Amino acid sequence: MGASVLKKRYFAKLSANLTGVSVGLISQAAIMRGLGPRTYGDFGFLSNFFGQITGLFDMGTSTGFYTKLSQRQSEFGLISFYLGLYAGFASTMLLVFLAAIHLTGLYQIVLPGQGLFFIYLAAIWAILNFGIEILNKMADAYGMTVSTEIARMVQRALGLAVIVVLFLLSRLSLTTLFLYHYSLFAFIGVAIVYILGRGGHSLRRSWRLTIPRIKAYSKEFYVYCHPLVIASAVASIVGILDRWMLQEFGGSAQQGYFTFAYKIGAVYFMVSSAMIPLVMREFAIAFSNSDLTKMAALFRRHVPLFYSITAYIACFGVVEADNVALFMGGGQYFRAIVPVVIMSIFPVYQVLWQFNASVFYATGRTRLYRNIGIINNIVGLLVSYILMAPSNRLGMGFGATGLAIKMVVFTIIAVNVRFYFNARLLNLDFLRYVIHQVLVVVCFLSIAAVSRLAMDRGLGLSERVVTSFILAGTFYTGVVMILVFFCPSRFGLNREDLHFISSYFTKGQR
Numbered sequence: 001m002g003a004s005v006l007k008k009r010y011f012a013k014l015s016a017n018l019t020g021v022s023v024g025l026i027s028q029a030a031i032m033r034g035l036g037p038r039t040y041g042d043f044g045f046l047s048n049f050f051g052q053i054t055g056l057f058d059m060g061t062s063t064g065f066y067t068k069l070s071q072r073q074s075e076f077g078l079i080s081f082y083l084g085l086y087a088g089f090a091s092t093m094l095l096v097f098l099a100a101i102h103l104t105g106l107y108q109i110v111l112p113g114q115g116l117f118f119i120y121l122a123a124i125w126a127i128l129n130f131g132i133e134i135l136n137k138m139a140d141a142y143g144m145t146v147s148t149e150i151a152r153m154v155q156r157a158l159g160l161a162v163i164v165v166l167f168l169l170s171r172l173s174l175t176t177l178f179l180y181h182y183s184l185f186a187f188i189g190v191a192i193v194y195i196l197g198r199g200g201h202s203l204r205r206s207w208r209l210t211i212p213r214i215k216a217y218s219k220e221f222y223v224y225c226h227p228l229v230i231a232s233a234v235a236s237i238v239g240i241l242d243r244w245m246l247q248e249f250g251g252s253a254q255q256g257y258f259t260f261a262y263k264i265g266a267v268y269f270m271v272s273s274a275m276i277p278l279v280m281r282e283f284a285i286a287f288s289n290s291d292l293t294k295m296a297a298l299f300r301r302h303v304p305l306f307y308s309i310t311a312y313i314a315c316f317g318v319v320e321a322d323n324v325a326l327f328m329g330g331g332q333y334f335r336a337i338v339p340v341v342i343m344s345i346f347p348v349y350q351v352l353w354q355f356n357a358s359v360f361y362a363t364g365r366t367r368l369y370r371n372i373g374i375i376n377n378i379v380g381l382l383v384s385y386i387l388m389a390p391s392n393r394l395g396m397g398f399g400a401t402g403l404a405i406k407m408v409v410f411t412i413i414a415v416n417v418r419f420y421f422n423a424r425l426l427n428l429d430f431l432r433y434v435i436h437q438v439l440v441v442v443c444f445l446s447i448a449a450v451s452r453l454a455m456d457r458g459l460g461l462s463e464r465v466v467t468s469f470i471l472a473g474t475f476y477t478g479v480v481m482i483l484v485f486f487c488p489s490r491f492g493l494n495r496e497d498l499h500f501i502s503s504y505f506t507k508g509q510r
Helices: 003-058 061-071 076-104 116-141 145-168 174-198 211-273 276-288 292-319 321-329 331-343 346-363 366-388 400-426 430-458 465-486 495-507
Strands: none
Touching: 003 076, 003 116, 003 145, 003 174, 003 211, 003 321, 003 331, 061 076, 061 116, 061 211, 061 276, 061 346, 076 116, 076 211, 116 145, 116 174, 116 276, 145 174, 211 292, 211 321, 211 331, 211 346, 211 366, 211 400, 276 292, 276 346, 292 321, 292 346, 292 400, 292 430, 292 465, 321 331, 321 465, 331 400, 346 366, 346 400, 366 400, 400 430, 430 465
């Protein structure tokens, strides 16, 4: 793919995602306020639990599917095998697991304080979400990411309208929230299937596979993914136990505070998240052509840029965490401020996590990826217990704050360990990238802090929260833009990029 075409796709997605951030903030604010910490915590606990279960059945196969489909786009058998057979098998296994804990009564231990009706709603949510993720990967693999993002913009707009109506009518509940998500899944699923069909990749073909082909695909996925099976299992189990300990030791309110903080961080991540598959696809294609030089160029070109974009948003969120918590959830989420501060840093390293993981997957070094993940997760689980367990169980009782600390610290560690091995493979200066990480965050945090102080103390706007927030954000953005203009390379940009961005947003895409 030509550099100019790739760049246009990036910035088309950036403009779409900026809209998505705005809509996401309003939608999440309505949900958080309408449900309150306890009910919102129950939603977070249930959706995370079944999301981790689907991750356990996934075992890295979805990434293998995306990588292989990117390299062999005309091979419909991959879709027939993965979407038709494997995804169906995983969904069936999830329902079997659910029936087992229901009939044995273990659900009361596995999912403390949760009713069976909501447990089943969450399981259906997880299955639908798993299917949509596969369709998204297909669209990205076929290079239809921008069209999919446009459909997502329409989905978000419709979703916003529905959620605002439910909020104003005081009809938001755990049941209506799950039904709301079902409707959004249905809309985007139909839209992606339509987009694929228009792009010459219709799903209206023969899905039949011969036994020899099923065996061949099974062997191919096993060879690719088997190093990841243990790592995926450990990651999913640790993810489940982290949230289980928070529920057991802190209850639904602490679960709600953490989910609140996590969702805010996820909104910050939206700006870069949908762009990552484009680069991941390019990594896969470059490696299939044995072109490590191109992979290194892609890494140097895009990692600092997307890291800086995410850090620009997240660092302002760190400094304004109390106001963000107030705007999003109101006074009932006041105790979530510290987790919000900590989790605002999480999306910055989530970007690096995704890029580094994509290099590991594209190059097939799944065994090394597994080993790093297993060690990080096992040690992290012990730390989770120490941070969340009450003092009478040899813990510190930090609740949501403890889980936030653990997630951010261990994400930073795992990201940079993987970064080191990728730097060796691609002949990159690892230390330079580490210094870049620190300098960008310190720079943006400093500017954000000065911006807030200037508004609150310099102009005496501490009591006028909305005005202070808007003016501080404007001042912060202005200073950052000046820095980017005079030192674009520090943020992964060059003069050509600045000209392209300016022309894109002032004259439209050419």
